[in-house]
Amino acid sequence: MKDFTTDLREPFIPKVETDMSRRYLMVMQRWIPVCMEYFQEWPDRPNCGHFFSGVYWYGSETAGPLKVLSLTISSPEYDEDVVGFSKKELVDAAVKALRYLCFTHDTGPEDCVRPAEGLGRPELCRTKWGERGKGFFRESQCGRNVANITTAALILRRYLDDETWTMVANICADYLDRFGDMPPRSGVYANTQMEENAWTSLGLAASYLFLSRHENARRWEENAKRWMFCTATVPQDMFNHRKFDGKLTVSQLCGLTFTALPDFMAENHGFVHPSYTASAIYFTGLVGNMYRIYGRKEPKHVYWHRQDFYDNLKRLCDSTGSPHPVQGMDWPYLTPRCFLHTSAYLYLRDPDAGYYERVALDLLEKIQLGNKGRMVDPEVASRCHDQQDPLILRELGIVSVADAYLAHRLFAEEEKVKPTSPKEIAEKFRGVKVYPHSGFVFHKHGRGQTSFSWRNYIMALPLTREGLLTIGPSAPRHGLPSLLGKVSVREHPESQKLVSINVKEEGDRFVATLVNDVSQESVRQEVLFASLPDGKVVSLETFTALKECTVEKVEQGYLQITNENFPCIEGNCNGFRRLYYPGGSETFKGFPGRTPDEDIFFTLESPGWLNVDDRVGIIFQGSGRTVYHNRHYFRPPSSPYHAIADDLILSVQDKPKKYRAGEIVAKLTLVLYPEQPHRETERMRFTEVLSGGKALGLMVDDYLCVGNFGEVGRYTFKLRREETVPIFPGITTIKRNGVSYTIHLGAGEGKICEPGAFIETKGENLKVEYTDCGGLYLINEGEETVDVHLRKGKEKMQIKVKAKETVKVIL
Known part of the structure; x- marks a missing residue:
């Protein structure tokens, strides 16, 4: 297989840095001591080693750091004083990591398996990666790390022996053998195929570019172009008969393969998900980077509909560059999304992306400085748990920094568009937009932004201009939907049937009325919801019994209050939140705990108004008591870690009660005003x-x-x-x-x-x-x-x- 590999001796990466690449380089250099702390020799084969114990999904625990080390080594401005290691030490570690990944891949010797113990999932110990026989989802997902490995191998080529180079070629051949002739897959609702088609296109591109002298390379590339195209297809594409690539029309390329909703959003895990919608843009940059290090231009297929998707995402972004989670979020949400915007800025030449990339990078730099070089606070990583434990492996978020760094190096000598100014951004996206297929309406105003969703998870999310740094997105998959209610009925399992939805949008406001039958149509939810021009939110929500039933619990008016401690972010995330209420205030510290007993529950009976930290004012009237849950214990399945955050529930009824048909079960009326000091909340009335x-x-x-x-x-x-x-x-x-x-x-x-x-x-x-x-x-x-x-x-x-x-x- 070695005879079919590229004859390039080094990648086409300009040997210059830019202002932006230097910032990403500094983030990587500060992080390298962290990954080197977790580097270990692997004795099963000569000159091998791994990071983070060598055991995690798809080889990511080692492939990610390998890419970071390789790109850092490639910098003409490498700073040994910052890193604390010489270039030679990093080259040695990178070569060992590459060899470890080759030996423990499915194509390596049968006896070369990963360690018996590690930080990663126990079921992955003593196994190979490559996921052979585990189905398309897991096998194709290795495409990300095939790309990371081939990028590193090309950078490190002068340090690699024939054995190592040939093993990399074997990994590429194996990926092409599995997917080189497979057509892209279709899937829109519940779980999009967008990301899966995207990472498969990346893995294919990485493999045939590395094996560019193979007789089938051109055939593989033609098939991969369709994977790139069908990463971002919508149903209306089947009616588009324009010639796309000189041979096939849009309709022919698309066929019946769709990965997104007609209004250019994607859903995964059962809801409209900004992270997976972003994969359309993210992988445009990854595929583009891959082509350009080989001195080639990325195919036009990688751009199909990408601007349409980014237009949605940038409209939804808060002041940190994070897209608004309109139907909740089930991943850690304070991870700055730099590379999303890097891809759009450099590859789509979108000036708005230039603005959002810079604010996201600014946040990332401050979080990392506060964590002393780490991506995750070590105390949080040691005590908190999410659905992909262990949390220490969230450190692998550094890989997207490496991707952004590489992109800026690749574009170092190209003319770039001028980023949009903050003032222009504030004006440009102000207003209301309805997404009828995704099932939400979004309003950006002078004090923040507000969404109302009626599909998948019925919820509303009002944010201040500080975005997710103040109010979290909630995780209705694990708990409560934001702001709107949830009812539990003893006799009937959960269900929802949307009876009616009416949304009236105007330039600077919207109002929605919703009727939804829940719990096997035993209880009716009626909601009047409005977002006013000045950012005030008005909500009237009533639950009424449709048949005789016993209601066990009703929770209404839930807000997730971010309570992080980021020392380098001035004015917010200071490690506490202060709750003001009639007659006093309480201060709640934000920190990770070890046991559920450390959680604090603060209860108020009909307070009438509350104010969170002089940032959010709420006046309300509900049928239950108010609870502020100062949360310190984060464990799945009920409370996986997404951020250090508290729970505010305006109205809780948790005493089982039987209702006759027609009786009101619960009611909550509220007005919420973003960025309001508590002295003003006291005087507010409705x-x-x-x-x-x-x-x-x-x-x-x-x-x-x-x-x-x-x-x-x-x-x-x-x-x-x-x-x-x-x-x-x-x-x-x-x-x-x-x-x-x-x-x-x-x-x-x-x-x-x-x-x-x-x-x-x-x-x-x-x-x-x-x-x-x-x-x-x-x-x-x-x-x-x-x-x-x-x-x-x-x-x-x-x-x-x-x-x-x-x-x-x-x-």
Whole structure:
């Protein structure tokens, strides 16, 4: 197989650094002492060694550090004083790691298996990697490390003997033998094939580029191009008959292979998942890097729809460059996603990606400095557990830093677009966008961003401008959905049936009404949810029994409160959160514990308002007690580690109770205001308004948010009369002791009513008709003249309306 390998003596990596590559290089150099701490010799074959005990999925524990060492060695600005090791020491370790991976791969000698004990999963000990016979998912996933190995081998070629070089070739031939002629796979719902097609295309590219003199190399490449193309395909592609590559049309390339929803999002693990959607962009960069180190240009297939996907992701990004987890997150979520944006910036030439890459890298640098060179706080790694234990292997996130470093080296001599400025970013993505196939609506405003989801996990996630550093995404797969409720019924297992969803979007706001039957249609969930122009969130949620049942537990208004300690991040993540409530405050420290007994539960009975750390203000009224769970114990399955974070639940009912059909089980009404100091939260108020039918609403400031869960019709909402009366589209009736608003609502419709004018009057029996097109009529139904002070914006006027008179007002 050696005779078929590339004749390159070294990779095509420019021997220069850039401002960005230097930053990534410094992160890698600070990290190398960490990985060298976990380096061990492997005695089973000469000149071999491994990292992190040599046992983990797909050989990643050693292949990742191998790539980092190799790329760091390649730098013309390698700094031995920072690293603490000479280049020769790193070359020796890298060669040993490469040989270990070759011997313990499926193609190596049968007796060469991984150690009997290690940090990794026990079932992987005494086995080979390569996953032969374990099915497409596991076998193809080795493509990532085939790419890492071939990249390292090309960099280290002058240090490798024929035996090692040939073993690398055998690994490539083995991957091509399994997947070189296989067609790409299709899958959209629940578990996308996007990432699997992506890593297979990468493994194929790495293999045939390494074996570029093989007679089948061209055939393998043509097949791999379809894997690249079908990494990011959507159903509408089957109707696109444009010629794509001079031979085949889009429709022919796609066939019936789809990996994403029609609105360019991907779901995995049963929900719309930003990490897996990002794989379309991530692997564009990886495949591009692979081609370019061989002096070749990546195929156009690797760009198909990538801009469409990145356009969604960048819109969803918070201030740290992390895409908004609209339906939750089941992985650690404070891992800066630099390479996502590196790929988009360099390969897609997207200037917005240049901005987001820099903010993500800034966060990464600060986290690493606070952890003294590590990617994960060692105390967290030793005490916390996630679904892919041990947590120490989260250190392998460094590999994406190496990928970003390589990309910037490869583009060092190319002209790049100027990154978008922070001010431009703030303005560019402000507004509302609905994703009908993914099942969510997203609003970016001046104080942060808010999402509402009605598919997979029904939840809402309001973030401040600090993003996930303050409020976490929740993990409904393991626990509660964010903000909206969850009910447990004794007689009936969980289920959901979406009865109706209505979303009304405007430029700077949205309102949604949702009806969802849960627990085998024994309980109905009705939600009115609005996101206002200034970022306030309004939510009215009711659970009603549809049949006689025993409700064991209801939890509503859940927020995950990030409580990390990042010493180098100023003003946030200081290792504590302060909860303000009527009459006092409590401080909750954030740290990893060893036992469940270290968790603290703080309970309040109907506090009325809360404020988290002068960052989030909430006024609310619920049917249960309020619980702040200061969490220190993180263990799957119920509480796997995703970050050091606490749980705030506004309303908890956990005493089993039997309900008859038609009885209200639980109700929570709330207004949440991002970036609000607690002194302002104390003064905040809302007024709940009801009608005679199934319509309800909330008056917040001068906005009237209403929703109709009944039939189409005109609904009248009654409020207490105030000195100043806002006038909304529809009919306003001013009586002596109250005001009523009559509004036309369709079945299942929600509205955010904004006042078109304000009236002050001491009179009564005054009806005001305000049309959608701005016409305003004052109708005096009483027996006496009414003096009206009318204000609209800066325009003011005084009007006398005689008894039984109608006055048309021109504004």
